[in-house]
Amino acid sequence: MRIRMGKVYWALASGLLLMSCREEAPEPLPSESAAATPVPPETPAIVSGARDVREETDDFLFEYSYPVEAGRIPALAAMLDARLERERTSLARQSAEAREDAGDDGFPFNKYSTGVEWQVVADTPRFLSLSASLSSYSGGAHGNYGFDSLVWDREADAALEPVAMFTSLAALEEVLGEDLCDMLNVERATRRGEPIEPGSDDMFDQCVPLSDTTILLGSTNGRAFNRIGVQMGPYVAGPYAESAYEFTLPVTRAVMDTVKEDYRSAFAPRN
Template identity: 40%
Template sequence: MTANSRREAIPILAAALLLAGCSEDKPTPAEKAAAAAVPGAPPGGAADVAAKNAPASNVKESNDLIEFAYSYPRDAAAIPELAAWLDGDRATKRDALIAAAQRDQAAAEKGGFPYRAHSHLQAWQRVTSTPRFLSLSAEIGTYTGGAHGMTNFDTLLWDRNRRKQLKPLDLFTSGEAFDAAIRDSFCDGIKRAKAAKGIVADEAPDSVFAKCPPASAQTVWLGSTDGRYLDRMTIAIAPYEVGAFAEGSYKINVPVTGALVRALKDEYARDFLPIN
């Protein structure tokens, strides 16, 4: 099976590669609007987003066994410790993909059924850069031979003051404090996002999707509107977390409020700017 035919068979994974692509065309009004929805997007719109996220490292591999892609932007490449970690993460993800693919290929040959190439497509994007933090987001498309592929997300912060990699939740006193500070706006945001897709939130007591999940169990992206303070936040939710696979993923924008800032560890409070 060729790489082209695999992408036709699993378009959800091929679509993930768009994260790493950059168009040289003048951005359309729709593209500008989409760029404005990205937490911490620069005011220039889609063109500036593309320039900031032009990958400094972009590794791709495609053959009958696997399809692999992993990229990260120049802001990350400029930090030697972070670039080394990303290179190591890339190697780990590729090795795991090959090991699983070889195991399933052998099983397919033994069982006399077709093998479907496995995929891991991951693109790190710059969300924002402040004097203290570089914030990155990642969307990951995977396929392991089943009925469909899967989309997942990742996040990281590089703390320039401590020269250390963090997760956004590391900045808060606890996951419980973080959840309590944003629960209402997060859960209301899910309902609005579902309604925008024409989906009525399932509130039946026996439904697995009846309850709003804790935001701390999802992927948190921190952004900035002014390049100085963290004042924007998006919660990325993978398929199956709040609805059936057909609903796809959700990206819920949640305001940075005073209540959220009060849930921070003292050393990070000065790096945030609440809306009230």
């Protein structure tokens, strides 16, 4: 699991960005919901392709889910299931080792946890854009949280990182960077109750490069990507107490110029 301290880690506020980035569509019917009643891992909840697994032992709590749209694509479901098994195996091993170490050192053991929740950001004819909220706890003062994302290409039957659809991260940053930095500083000032000091050398007053963020591709019409979401986990744009920062920017003509030719038809400008 990529808990990115630049590209990482579980979004308490991820629902806000998903609502702004995802296509405008009615809520799914109850029978199509990705959520399901928690059950033991040996009988995971599977509803029309959705999966929702919850396992709790003396050592750990493990939660992992993905929506029906992902479950209905066999290769994508297989990939997400493989990640599920890796995450669970890693958590079980690490928590068992931590419990043993705590006993040897005479310290109390705090149960570990891992959470991964995949959600649909946009579903277009060729692509399914997904975002993941991630969380983890490994016995410290508090847990960590952050993000992940992917785009599934139905034609290629393969997963892509959103940035792979652009000519380069640098080209996209040249177009989005200034606007994103301005938006970030306005939100920082709102949360802190004071403007950013000009010329400050505080690391939490600086612009954040796209390489330290998670990028989402969204759509308002279900036909083409016309929004770009940018998520910044804790410690990326501010201290942990400021929580995550999330922004949505339109796909403009300038952004279109940074999209690779093979994917140009999947995007549309939204000014």
